[in-house]
Amino acid sequence: MLKVPDHQVAGHQAGDGKLGPLIDDSGHFYKPLQNDGRGSHELAFYTSFSADTRIPDHIRKFFPVFYGTRHLEASDGSGLYPHLALEDTVSSRINPSVLDAKIGSRTWYPQAAEDYIIKCLKKDRETTSLELGFRISGLQVYGNKETGFWKPDKKCVLNFSIEDTRLALRKFVSSNPSTGSDIKPDCSFASTVYGGPAGILAQLLELKSWFEEQTIFHFYSCSVLMVYEKESILQGRNSGAEIKLVDFAHVIEGKGVIDHNFLGGLCSLIKLISDIVTSSA
Ligand SMILES: O=P(O)(O)O[C@@H]1[C@@H](OP(=O)(O)O)[C@H](OP(=O)(O)O)[C@H](O)[C@H](OP(=O)(O)O)[C@H]1OP(=O)(O)O
Ligand SMILES: Nc1ncnc2c1ncn2[C@@H]1O[C@H](COP(=O)(O)OP(=O)(O)O)[C@@H](O)[C@H]1O
Incomplete structure (x- = not known):
């Protein structure tokens, strides 16, 4: 039985008569x-x-x-x-927390049509892409039965500043994601979700070591999807933290050259996440 995904956080969405996953x-x-x-x-x-x-x-x-x-x-x-x-890397999980980070300070590839480049450049400038090397495209963080998910709308996410992005990455691993600006996110899951030998940071570093060498593809406008299950942590099980790359509509041949646009963005995401792990240790 086919249905519209409950936990999609970015991209083109089905519903309201639209074409989507x-x-x-x-x-x-x-x-x-x-x-x-x-x-x-x-x-x-x-x-x-x-x-x-x-x-x-x-x-x-x-x-x-x-x-x-x-x-x-x-x-x-x-x-x-x-x-x-x-x-499907998400739907088998109970109340998954999901974050989509579009990697690269440049989301357009050199051979693209001029109007497409102009559109992307505008978005890259207006979001954190240009300055930070990535932007959050969408996220949902599970709080609890009463609060449900913290899932800011698309417009709000696209307006994230660098500080908002740091904060969202903290909220992503907090037990109090939906609280207002006066209460700090507690980052209580930082060490289990981001840290540890199988955590998101370790996975990102493994991916980075490949990007330091691979010259096969250049991944423009591609996202790192981060997923985990809070429920599992609370029940003393593994967080199920996992990263996946998604969206390959703008991948081009690497022709023997390092994908420095993706690599740079990945390093920036790694730095922000490792700052959170260090500060909450
Ligand atoms: O249609 P929009 O304006 O929502 O833009 C889409 C983007 O949404 P955004 O506003 O950046 O969150 C969307 O970004 P996300 O996947 O949401 O990060 C894609 O960039 C999409 O292009 P493509 O399917 O990768 O070629 C973009 O679609 P196209 O405009 O290229 O069709
Ligand atoms: N393999 C997958 N498993 C689960 N969710 C996915 C998968 N691929 C994409 N998604 C969800 O769909 C969203 C958009 O995917 P994406 O491939 O970027 O679509 P678009 O090309 O429309 O931007 C992601 O942010 C994620 O929430």
Whole structure:
């Protein structure tokens, strides 16, 4: 049974007759092929990446598993439509906390059309992308049964300053995410979610070590998705903290050159997160 994802935090969304992703109850995330060649470009990326023997397994785990394409009833009611069938990294979790960070101070690639570059440049300037090397595109943080999720709307997130971004990264691992500006986020899950040998920081560092070497792809406008389950921590289990890269509609060939745009943004995200781990130790 297909349905609209409950825990999508950014990007094009289904609902209100719009074309957007769907999920099923067997762990698949179906992303409709986007127009303007973006969908076919993303499909080409997944196809080549899946077959590329140069990608080590310890890096492949940071990408959703690709199960090919499926023709499914589109969410906008337009009938059968091709979708990328991907591993759903979120829906199997109870009340998942999710954060989408779009990496790179530049979200446009050099060969793009001029009007697209102008649009991206404007967004990069107006958000933290240019200054910080990444921007938060969306997030939801689970509080408790009474408060539910703290999920600021898209406009609010796109207006985040550098300070708002630091604060959101703190709230992401706090038990009191939705409290006002007078109460500090407690960062009580920082050491279990961000820190530790299997935490988000360790995973980001592992990914970074690959980006310091890989020259196969340049990942423009791609996001790091961070996910964990608060409930698991409270019950004394592993937080299930996991990072995945998503959105490959603007990946281009690396042609032997380091992806310094992605690498720089990743280093910046790592620095902010490691500051939180250090200060809450
Ligand atoms: O349509 P918009 O203005 O919401 O922009 C989309 C972006 O939303 P944003 O406003 O930055 O949160 C959206 O960003 P997120 O995925 O939400 O980070 C994408 O950049 C999307 O482009 P594409 O599908 O990656 O080619 C963008 O879509 P296009 O405008 O390129 O179709
Ligand atoms: N494989 C996935 N599993 C679970 N959620 C996903 C997955 N891929 C994307 N998402 C969700 O969808 C959002 C948008 O994905 P993205 O690929 O960036 O779409 P768009 O191209 O429309 O921007 C992400 O922020 C995340 O919430």
